[in-house]
Amino acid sequence: MAETTDAPMAGVRRAVAGAALALAFLTVAPLPVRERPEGIGAAAAWFPAVGALVGLVAAGVRVAADPTLGAGVAAVLATAVMVALTGALHQDGLADCADGLGVRGDRARRLAVMREPSIGAFGTMALVLWALLFAAALGALPRGDAVRTLVVVGALGRWGAVLHAALAAPARPQGLGAAFRVGRASLAVATATALAAALAWSPAAGLSALGAATLATLAMTAWARRAVGGRTGDTLGATVAIVEVAALLVLLGFARN
Numbered sequence: 001m002a003e004t005t006d007a008p009m010a011g012v013r014r015a016v017a018g019a020a021l022a023l024a025f026l027t028v029a030p031l032p033v034r035e036r037p038e039g040i041g042a043a044a045a046w047f048p049a050v051g052a053l054v055g056l057v058a059a060g061v062r063v064a065a066d067p068t069l070g071a072g073v074a075a076v077l078a079t080a081v082m083v084a085l086t087g088a089l090h091q092d093g094l095a096d097c098a099d100g101l102g103v104r105g106d107r108a109r110r111l112a113v114m115r116e117p118s119i120g121a122f123g124t125m126a127l128v129l130w131a132l133l134f135a136a137a138l139g140a141l142p143r144g145d146a147v148r149t150l151v152v153v154g155a156l157g158r159w160g161a162v163l164h165a166a167l168a169a170p171a172r173p174q175g176l177g178a179a180f181r182v183g184r185a186s187l188a189v190a191t192a193t194a195l196a197a198a199l200a201w202s203p204a205a206g207l208s209a210l211g212a213a214t215l216a217t218l219a220m221t222a223w224a225r226r227a228v229g230g231r232t233g234d235t236l237g238a239t240v241a242i243v244e245v246a247a248l249l250v251l252l253g254f255a256r257n
Contacts, residue, residue: 014042022046026158027054028087039179044165045189047158051240052197055154058082059147066143075139078150079131090157090244093237094130095123100227100234107229111171114234130241137248145255148201153247156213159194160243161236162187163214167221168231176233205254209247216246 017033022043024031027050058078065074083091100110102122113120119127141149166187170178182190194213198206217239224235 018043019046019049022050023053026050026089027085039181040176041165041179041181041183041186044162044180044182044186045193047162048155048190048193048197051154051156051158052151052193053154054082054085055150055152056147057085058154059150062138062141062146062150063143066146071141071143072135072139075135075141078138078146079135082150082154090237090240091127091130093234093239094241095119095127096234097238098122098126101223107171107227110228111232114228114232130245133245134248137245137252140256141248141252142255145251149248149251149255152197152201152206152209152251153244155194155197156209156247157240157244159190160213160217160220160239162190163217164221164224164236164239165231167218168224168235169229171224171228171230171232171235177231177236180231180233180236201251202254205251208254209250212246212250213243216243 020031021033021040023029023046024033025040025043026047058081061081062074062078065077069077096114096119099116099120099122100114102120103110103113138146138150162182165177165180166182172178195206195210198210200206201209220235220239220242221231224231228235
């Protein structure tokens with residue numbers, strides 16, 4: 001009887017621990033979490049939910065600042081908040097991958113450049129382009145659509161990282177790319193969460209955004225396999241950033257038509 005009672009509670013504890021791990025990893029929230037034997041992959045199922053939460057907070061800034069400061073300034077502030085909440089985790093990966101893209105040499109050379117702490121010209125250009133696209137699209141978005149749009153964008157961005165991890169083998173035996181192992185159950189839960197968030201916008205817009213997110217993830221995965229031999233922490237972060245912009249642009253098109 002004790003084992004029958006303990007089994008559901010153990011499942012609840014694992015779920016709570018996974019959610020806390022996802023929140024601590026994807027944001028700057030100072031949560032005390034224990035190292036999990038299965039690595040950060042134990043939190044994969046919760047990635048879209050945490051992304052939706054990040055998007056919700058950023059949307060609150062966009063909506064609150066718009067009447068006083070205007071859509072453009074409010075969008076820049078919301079973009080800054082979104083980046084700050086995540087500790088620029090995904091933008092760092094985007095910059096490193098862009099620098100790797102500009103390297104002439106083999107996979108080992110690209111991986112070495114991506115691990116360097118400094119940002120090169122390609123990385124700088126990628127960050128500027130991402131920020132301009134994201135803030136401009138968010139500023140052009142009608143104020144009434146900001147909340148649902150950023151919730152979907154946040155969820156799909158983190159779902160893209162989960163899908164990328166499921167499709168690409170780790171490029172190195174160590175590091176975040178190797179630690180982020182995604183099981184079928186986690187991928188299924190993450191996909192269901194992302195789909196539910198997307199459909200909350202509208203079926204047509206949500207499915208279109210999900211399609212754009214899928215295509216962006218597949219493109220990033222193909223590049224990672226060819227250029228560096230698989231996934232790394234940087235390719236995971238870059239996937240989030242690229243999917244966010246792709247989904248936002250699609251939803252902007254629906255909002256303005």
